[in-house]
Amino acid sequence: MSKIAFRDITKRFPGARRPAVDSVTFAVPEGSTCMLVGTSGAGKTTLLRMVNRLIEPTSGEIIIDGKNVLTENPIELRRRIGYVIQQIGLFPHMNVAENIRVTAEVAGGWTQRRLDVRVDELLELVGLPPVEYRRRFPRELSGGQQQRVGLARALATDPALLLMDEPFGALDDITRTRMQDELLQIQRNVRKTILFVTHDMDEAFKLGDLIAVLDEGKVAQLGSPVDLLTNPANEFVARLAGADNVMRQLEFLPVSGALDREQTVPFPGWENVPECAPNASLLTAMLKLLETNAPALSVQTGNDSRVGYITLASITSGITKTRNKERQLASERA
């Protein structure tokens, strides 16, 4: 069942030339991470802020757990949803523990003792040793550490839905990469439904189960990272997804899409080549080919259910195939 669904949701700001969000309809399954991507001004933030009603839609419905949020009390609604923003916005007069507690205090229903335990749990979860960090003030933390607290604060009440608006956008490259890795790690444990705004396609591909591409307020495409690479809906998506980004294709395209034709019977000399799973990335396969110096890899799931072979040549043609598709889309439009 879907956790959150947008139904024909539109936001028109007074005096704007076109709607910031234009009849958006899509759903995100429970426990998955949906990345909202698009160029600046595409309406990502507006769409996100309508979910917790920091912005009121002009028309349409937003359904969470089968209930239209527009019929709910906005204050109660926000207390059930985690919210993380790029500017973080920790309260400078509260220490780390207080900053995390306040979310749960506002939501209510927590005893002081449970809160103490919860704060320490969350600090552990985001990689800040409680003994060292509990009593620090925001000013005494680096940007990355502050955003860890921002994340811990959003998770304080254990919300099922998390809204994140370019949370790592202001961090340096190294810190950003580390935070992304840790979010993936955390997500493996907590399994939230996450709506995550970013304009960084690498981030979208890395973190997303689903990617919703927004263009001028409309959803240009909703799909998995692989969908976007292999079947971009239009030239805009193709360009954004990175048709020319060989590294991304290697990382995200599965071996199963780049098999050496229908070659299931081994060529002479291929009898003992190493194996490879069909859902492994082209990059994994390529590295294995280079490392082992084998002429091919046998692509198979279990023991002997071989689906085919993959070679350096078939990897190259697999990538070229996707790239040709982009070119074709581009020329169709021209």
Added chain:
Amino acid sequence: MDALLEFYLDPRNNLVEQTITFFQLCLIPIALAIVIGVVVGVLVYRSAALSFVAVNASNLIRAVPVLAALFIFVPIFKIGFLPAAVALTLLGIPPVLLNTYVGLRGVDSAAIEAARGMGMTGWQIMTRVQAPLVLPVLAAGVRTAAVQVVATAPLGGLIGAGGYGDYIIDGVNSLNTTEILAGSILVAALAMLVEIGMSWLERRLTPAGLKAQAA
């Protein structure tokens, strides 16, 4: 010194009554200035147009000479305590209003956004986020206002408001230096006390997180 002490102890000089009057002449305007300044500051800070009006009106009031402010209400309220209290209130409002405004504008908008996002009510945002961050700035404004009011209140003697100003003005009229000194010392001491007390309060109100040095 002896002459001073004698003056203070002389029952004809009504030290106790004059002290009470002077305190009333200071405290009532300060209290009113705080209430009015804070309320107006809170009401206008969100609107660019309203704040423009309020801030400029405050600056205008500050430019009015104290004596003019004191006498301007005499035609309306006649002489006595009331016109002086009104003038002193007016004098106290600008620093309170300006600091309330500056303090509120100074609160990080991301903190407000986060507060709204976690489901704080307007009241919770005000009490839990804005108030702790604005209070030290407000206290600085109140300190300025209070010192100014205390220092100006003796001029109330000119329009018959009573208080320590009577001593000074009497003394000037009768060329009695002891009496002038008796009034001035009290006013100066009180102004300094206010300054010291309010500075202390200001430091007390500043949250540790704003004082903390980066580790």
